[in-house]
Amino acid sequence: MTLDTVKHAEQTPEAGQPWADLGLKPDEYERIREILGRRPTGAELAMYSVMWSEHCSYKSSKVHLKQFGEKVPENDAMLVGIGENAGVVDVGQGYAVTFKVESHNHPSYIEPYQGAATGVGGIVRDILAMGARPVAVVDPLRFGAADHPDTKRVLPGVVAGIGGYGNCLGLPNIGGEVVFDPCYQGNPLVNAGCIGVMKHEDIHLAKASGTGNKVILYGARTGGDGIGGVSVLASETFESTGPAKRPAVQVGDPFQEKLLIECTLEIFREKLVAGIQDLGGAGLSCATSELASAGSGGMRVDLDTVPLRDSSLSPEEILMSESQERMCAVVEPDKVDRFMEICEKWDVIATVIGEVTEGERLEIFWHGEQIVDVPPRTVAHEGPVYHRPYERPSWQDALQADDANKLARPADATELKEQILKLVASPNQASKAWITDQYDRFVQGNTILAQPEDAGMVRVDEESNLGVAMATDGNGRYAKLDPYAGAQLALAESYRNVAASGAKPLAISNCLNFGSPEDPDVMWQFAEATRGLADGCLQLGTPVTGGNVSLYNQTGETAIHPTPVVAVLGVIDDVTRRTPIAFKEEGQLLYLLGETRAEFGGSAWSQVVHDHLGGLPPKVDLERERLLAEILISASRDGMIDAAHDLSDGGLVQAVVESCLRGNTGARLVVPDGLDAFTFLLSESAGRAVVSVPRSEELRFTDMCGARGLPVTRIGVVDGTAVEVQGQFTLSLDELRAAHAETIPGLFA
Amino acid sequence: MTARIGVVTFPGTLDDRDTQRAVRVAGAEAVPLWHRDKDLKQVDAVVLPGGFSYGDYLRAGAISRFSPVMESVIEQAKAGMPVLGICNGFQVLTETHLLPGAMLRNNHLHFICRDQKLRVETNSTAWTADYEAGQEISIPLKNIDGRYVADERTLDLLEAEGRVAFRYLDVNPNGSLRDIAGITNEAGNVVGLMPHPEHAVEPLVGTGRTDGLGFFTSILKNLVGAR
Numbered sequence: 001m002t003l004d005t006v007k008h009a010e011q012t013p014e015a016g017q018p019w020a021d022l023g024l025k026p027d028e029y030e031r032i033r034e035i036l037g038r039r040p041t042g043a044e045l046a047m048y049s050v051m052w053s054e055h056c057s058y059k060s061s062k063v064h065l066k067q068f069g070e071k072v073p074e075n076d077a078m079l080v081g082i083g084e085n086a087g088v089v090d091v092g093q094g095y096a097v098t099f100k101v102e103s104h105n106h107p108s109y110i111e112p113y114q115g116a117a118t119g120v121g122g123i124v125r126d127i128l129a130m131g132a133r134p135v136a137v138v139d140p141l142r143f144g145a146a147d148h149p150d151t152k153r154v155l156p157g158v159v160a161g162i163g164g165y166g167n168c169l170g171l172p173n174i175g176g177e178v179v180f181d182p183c184y185q186g187n188p189l190v191n192a193g194c195i196g197v198m199k200h201e202d203i204h205l206a207k208a209s210g211t212g213n214k215v216i217l218y219g220a221r222t223g224g225d226g227i228g229g230v231s232v233l234a235s236e237t238f239e240s241t242g243p244a245k246r247p248a249v250q251v252g253d254p255f256q257e258k259l260l261i262e263c264t265l266e267i268f269r270e271k272l273v274a275g276i277q278d279l280g281g282a283g284l285s286c287a288t289s290e291l292a293s294a295g296s297g298g299m300r301v302d303l304d305t306v307p308l309r310d311s312s313l314s315p316e317e318i319l320m321s322e323s324q325e326r327m328c329a330v331v332e333p334d335k336v337d338r339f340m341e342i343c344e345k346w347d348v349i350a351t352v353i354g355e356v357t358e359g360e361r362l363e364i365f366w367h368g369e370q371i372v373d374v375p376p377r378t379v380a381h382e383g384p385v386y387h388r389p390y391e392r393p394s395w396q397d398a399l400q401a402d403d404a405n406k407l408a409r410p411a412d413a414t415e416l417k418e419q420i421l422k423l424v425a426s427p428n429q430a431s432k433a434w435i436t437d438q439y440d441r442f443v444q445g446n447t448i449l450a451q452p453e454d455a456g457m458v459r460v461d462e463e464s465n466l467g468v469a470m471a472t473d474g475n476g477r478y479a480k481l482d483p484y485a486g487a488q489l490a491l492a493e494s495y496r497n498v499a500a501s502g503a504k505p506l507a508i509s510n511c512l513n514f515g516s517p518e519d520p521d522v523m524w525q526f527a528e529a530t531r532g533l534a535d536g537c538l539q540l541g542t543p544v545t546g547g548n549v550s551l552y553n554q555t556g557e558t559a560i561h562p563t564p565v566v567a568v569l570g571v572i573d574d575v576t577r578r579t580p581i582a583f584k585e586e587g588q589l590l591y592l593l594g595e596t597r598a599e600f601g602g603s604a605w606s607q608v609v610h611d612h613l614g615g616l617p618p619k620v621d622l623e624r625e626r627l628l629a630e631i632l633i634s635a636s637r638d639g640m641i642d643a644a645h646d647l648s649d650g651g652l653v654q655a656v657v658e659s660c661l662r663g664n665t666g667a668r669l670v671v672p673d674g675l676d677a678f679t680f681l682l683s684e685s686a687g688r689a690v691v692s693v694p695r696s697e698e699l700r701f702t703d704m705c706g707a708r709g710l711p712v713t714r715i716g717v718v719d720g721t722a723v724e725v726q727g728q729f730t731l732s733l734d735e736l737r738a739a740h741a742e743t744i745p746g747l748f749a
Numbered sequence: 750m751t752a753r754i755g756v757v758t759f760p761g762t763l764d765d766r767d768t769q770r771a772v773r774v775a776g777a778e779a780v781p782l783w784h785r786d787k788d789l790k791q792v793d794a795v796v797l798p799g800g801f802s803y804g805d806y807l808r809a810g811a812i813s814r815f816s817p818v819m820e821s822v823i824e825q826a827k828a829g830m831p832v833l834g835i836c837n838g839f840q841v842l843t844e845t846h847l848l849p850g851a852m853l854r855n856n857h858l859h860f861i862c863r864d865q866k867l868r869v870e871t872n873s874t875a876w877t878a879d880y881e882a883g884q885e886i887s888i889p890l891k892n893i894d895g896r897y898v899a900d901e902r903t904l905d906l907l908e909a910e911g912r913v914a915f916r917y918l919d920v921n922p923n924g925s926l927r928d929i930a931g932i933t934n935e936a937g938n939v940v941g942l943m944p945h946p947e948h949a950v951e952p953l954v955g956t957g958r959t960d961g962l963g964f965f966t967s968i969l970k971n972l973v974g975a976r
Contacts, residue, residue: 163860167891168801170763255761255804347760438860442889442948442955445767462770554864575955749857 003315004042006370013039020487022049028384035378043303043364043371047285047379048314054551056282057383060517061549064527068544075543077506080203085129085278086196087545088203088509091571092341093466094567096200098130101140101185101193101472101511101567103550108190111249112157117165118252119192121324124169125278128261129327131204132196135444136458137166138512139176139192140565144185146427146747151180154188155435156748162192163438165487169261172447173439174189174456176472177565180427182478186555191511191548197460203269206277207294208330208356209619213274215291215299216336218343218350219260219326226250226283226322256325256348264327274337275330283321285379287328288354289362292376295330298361299376301354315366330356365505381433390523397522398480402614406601409678416678417729419609421739423682426608429650430576430743431661448575452658455501459575467575471497471568474513475649476561477602478617483525484532487564488620491536492650492686494568498645499629500689502579503570503635508537510547510566515559517551525562526551533564539622542568574676579636581645581655582663583692583718588642590667590716593628593705594688596675603684604649624710626685631710632689640701643692652715653681655690657723657736666720666733672713677728680715692718752972754965755782755792757822757838759813763800764835766948771947774797777972783822784816793832793972794875795822797838799891799945809852809894810840819845831968832877832939836892839931839941848932848941849907850899855892856924864956865890865944867930868920871911874937879967886960888949890922890930895943897925897932907932915942 002008009015017039019029024045032040032048040048054060069082080088080098086100104119118241120137127134139162144151176193226249267273273294277287286307292299293422303315313321331339336352343350357363362379364372410416423429432452441450448467449457455471479486491508498505510533515522537544553560572578583590600606601615627701635641643663645655660667671677693701705712724730754772756779758765763942769779780792784802789795803812813819819841826832826847834842842848848925866887869880880886899907905925907913915931923943931942946961 160859167860167893168761168763168804170800253804255801255806258763258801259762437862440860440862440891442862442891442945443763443767445764445770445948445951445954447954465953 003366003369004371006041008571009039009041015039017045019045019049021120023053024049027101028052028540036374038672041371042316043319044374046320047289047372048327050282050285050320051289051379052383056286058549059384060386060388061372062385064530067530071534071538072543073538073541075541078543082544082546085126085206087507087509088130089569091460091466091468093461094199095460095466096198096203097195097468097569098127099193099195099470099567099569100126100509100546101191101565102548103511103513104190104192105187105513105550105553107249108158109154109188112154113161114249114251116158116161116190118250118324119190120162120165121252121257122280123192123194124171124257125280125327127194127196128204128264129204129276129278130196131202132198133265134171134194134196135446136174136195136263136456137171137193138174138456138470138472140474141177142179142181142184142189142563144188145182146180148185150185151562152748158190159435159438163294165252165254167440169258169540170443172441172443172450172458173493174441174447174458175448175470178432178435181476181561183560187553187560189513189563191565193472195468204268204273204276206290207275208315209295210274210293210332211297211356211358212333213356214331214333214336214352215354215356216331216350217299217306217326218348220253220256220323221307221309221337221349222318222321223323224313224317224321227317227320233664250322250324252324255418258329259346259348260325263343263348266342267339270338272335273329273331277328279326279328283319283323285319285394289376289379291328291330291382293363295356295644298357298363299354300357301364303364304367305351305353307349307351315371332369359546361684372454388517388523389520390527391520392524400616404603404606404612404615407610407612408605413728419733420681421609421731423650423747424605424654424657424736425739425743427743429654430606431740432744434745448578449501449580452662453501453581455503457501457503457572457575457578465574465576467499467572469501469570469572472565473497474563474565475602476563477613479529479564480561480613481602481615481617483528483562485617485620486562487529487532488536488622489617489686490564490566490618491533492622492625493646494566495540495542495625495629496646496689498570499632500579500646502577502633504633505542505568505570505629507545508542508566508568509545511545512549513550513553513560513563513565515554515578519559522559529562529564536622540626548649562667567692572662577637579641579644581643581659583643583659583667584663584679585642586665586719588692588694588718589698589714590718591691591693592688592713592715593631593691593709593710594624595685596680596683596688598679599683599685605682618684618686621687627708627710628687628689631705634704635701640697641691641693647688647690647692649684651682651684652690657740660723660733661740665718667716668719668721668724668726669716670726681725712729716718752777752794752969753780753792754778754968755789755795757782757784757795757797757818759784759802759816761801761804762798764769764798764945768796768798768947771950771965774950775840775962775969777965777969782818784818787821788816789821794896797834797841799836799838802837802841809837810844813841814844823847826939829936829938829973833876833964834941835945835947836943839943840894842939842941847939848934849903850897852894853896853898854894855896860893861922862891863922865922867915867944868918870913870916874914874933874940875971876940876964876967877914878971879963883916887956887958888944888946888961889955890944892943895923897929899926910935914940
């Protein structure tokens with residue numbers, strides 16, 4: 001076996017290399033040769049190929065994502081922006097919060113349990129690497145049709161994986177979504193979000209500086225998992241004959257990650273690191289090149305010192321391995337001993353694998369022979385950038401012309417009642433308790449709100465009762481009809497959910513799930529959605545702190561619905577003022593905030609009753625969203641409302657049913673003047689919420705809405721043991737509870 | 750001077766900080782204990798909190814029982830020191846044989862997190878004196894290995910001696926025999942249960958109830974009264 005050293009590469013310029021099998025394009029390979037002034041070694045080729053992949057380099061999306069950095073609203077809260085492991089915002093009282101959402105879509109389809117589990121692990125390490133203690137996780141999930149046999153394979157595995165990993169870490173799972181649609185059949189979306197809290201002075205960045213500082217790899221040993229494509233390199237370069245294919249999906253060990261969290265937090269407390277980076281996608285290739293390129297000097301790494309689970313791994317495989325539960329720290333020499341002591345205390349393996357050097361090269365050695373000599377920026381940040389062609393799809397006009405208002409409406413009150421019962425029991429609207437009850441929502445003892453509330457909320461400070469809230473939303477059906485509006489509706493819904501819980505929205509993260517960027521239709525959807533989101537964030541004053549893009553979510557020629565998932569983070573000064581969704585107090589008045597129009601395009605009703613997707617999504621009015629949010633927050637702070645629920649898919653009736661079931665009370669509703677019962681109950685007009693107002697606060701509340709110009713309509717009262725729409729129908733709570741609760745266990749238990 | 754209550758942290762323990770908070774809320778002093786350290790730091794009582802100690806590898810609690818700190822806990826428990834095992838802590842107590850029986854995987858095979866109703870069957874233990882016998886409480890339950898089992902003779906003995914300390918009400922969430930949620934030893938100083946009283950000590954968080962606080966006020970009174 002010959003080692004492909006830098007010297008060897010210089011001597012054998014014409015040696016054939018499997019760049020195409022590693023996913024590189026001819027011009028990309030040429031560019032690597034140009035950068036290096038020679039052919040890359042096998043190890044260098046491995047690093048470039050994985051770091052220049054779509055997943056790591058954002059090469060197709062970059063030109064559009066730029067807007068998030070350009071259209072930045074005035075916002076004093078932003079402490080660390082896009083580009084670091086996760087963004088950081090100021091939440092007051094000296095606290096900073098970091099949060100991010102990422103995707104683990106493809107691995108979760110192949111191996112649902114491990115794919116979802118390591119998705120949680122990865123996002124938690126991102127948050128940890130910023131210097132924060134992770135305090136909560138959320139999981140926005142999308143699956144194929146609920147009754148499809150493969151969904152029975154994927155969903156239980158994903159849910160068990162999220163639970164199996166997250167529960168072992170001691171992180172409360174406080175929110176997320178579960179959505180079913182046939183478009184996700186071969187491409188489930190498994191997104192994972194995490195929130196972390198720290199003091200301002202504890203923020204850590206991923207950079208290697210200070211010549212002579214040690215580079216320490218700590219955590220799990222490196223194994224052959226998650227290597228995927230690079231095995232072709234091993235077999236072709238090293239003439240090996242055996243079956244070298246290794247598992248493409250990483251395997252997680254949450255126990256190791258829990259130790260890594262506690263160990264790292266103790267290391268932070270003693271201020272022992274100059275820079276830190278978690279190992280995720282692209283493993284050591286990513287960590288070393290990113291740390292080195294963000295720092296002031298170069299870096300030397302002795303790759304043979306990396307502790308291995310499998311001693312037969314080649315240097316290329318070690319560089320590419322995506323073994324979980326590993327971190328890389330840059331530590332001043334006089335702090336290394338203490339660093340090692342803390343790792344020993346937590347039974348975490350730690351190894352000095354290199355050091356920061358003068359100069360500007362990343363140099364990697366294997367038993368003394370140099371196998372990598374590259375400018376790190378060219379690996380980490382100067383990858384290819386594509387301006388992919390995009391064009392409004394030829395079918396878009398026809399789709400939008402297929403107006404949902406033309407669909408047959410229920411003929412009478414009996415049919416309306418039947419359709420509503422069917423809607424409440426449909427997989428997308430039904431209770432997800434069977435799923436979320438498999439996640440620990442109580443651990444850490446700070447959970448104020450968790451699913452099925454509008455937003456998850458955790459207490460940050462026990463003395464002052466400062467808290468943070470987070471909601472994630474995204475409606476692929478809306479985005480399919482109009483990606484620009486769909487992205488803004490995702491933002492608006494998430495923003496509204498946070499405000500409905502009583503918290504003030506501060507900033508967002510996103511996870512942009514789309515089909516193939518090589519399809520101009522998909523690329524148009526992506527361009528429109530990013531433009532919509534950037535414009536929306538500018539208008540609402542909520543900057544994008546970071547996020548993630550997942551492309552190629554398609555089966556054959558068929559892409560998923562464009563699915564931008566938006567996570568909004570909010571802050572609440574006093575968590576005792578939080579607003580739950582439950583209607584609890586009989587006699588309280590129900591008010592509908594906002595305007596209701598006949599908007600059914602992309603609605604749950606059009607899907608459940610007519611299996612229809614067409615027309616336009618609900619109209620977006622972000623100024624109205626902002627006003628609604630301000631009213632919800634003020635009313636919560638001043639004790640004017642006892643419950644609030646945002647209106648989204650399924651419309652008013654879905655929200656009222658959920659709030660009644662949550663509080664175990666009934667409601668009597670009256671159809672307001674100027675609206676028909678069907679539109680009143682099932683329209684999905686945006687910018688609306690329903691609130692429960694104590695009688696003593698009625699005047700103060702309606703005066704406030706009136707003075708601020710927010711339409712407010714009294715629609716009923718909390719009362720009895722049924723949801724009654726006067727003159728239309730009555731549905732008992734028992735009947736509604738059965739419809740709502742039994743669907744998901746019936747399908748998956 | 751108030752009571753000093755030790756809270757053990759094993760690698761993989763999750764609810765140690767919550768338990769320390771619950772001890773403080775009740776008015777006692779929480780003393781962190783480390784699994785590698787035999788020294789119990791002169792605490793008056795010990796709580797083994799929930800989590801996945803040693804990743805629950807091999808079997809929940811099976812490795813923790815051999816840790817240095819447990820040597821001292823076992824010795825002191827036999828001498829009468831109050832010990833409470835919550836969830837994983839209960840599993841550790843059965844592995845040490847301070848309490849009889851064992852926990853198997855839930856009969857539905859899933860992790861379950863819910864607000865669980867219980868009946869406190871006895872208030873003659875160090876950890877339940879502040880409850881009425883027969884009192885119904887609701888506290889969070891969250892586990893995957895929570896199905897309590899023991900042979901018939903042991904179960905009969907537990908019943909006969911009034912050592913079934915807590916029983917599940919309304920729903921048996923995991924298939925535990927005779928709806929047993931928690932038990933005590935003969936002397937009443939060692940108590941173990943699967944649900945989590947430490948998550949129900951503040952009206953604001955979790956389920957919004959404080960039904961679990963009684964565990965910690967019970968032990969405080971027991972210890973301070975004994976001085």
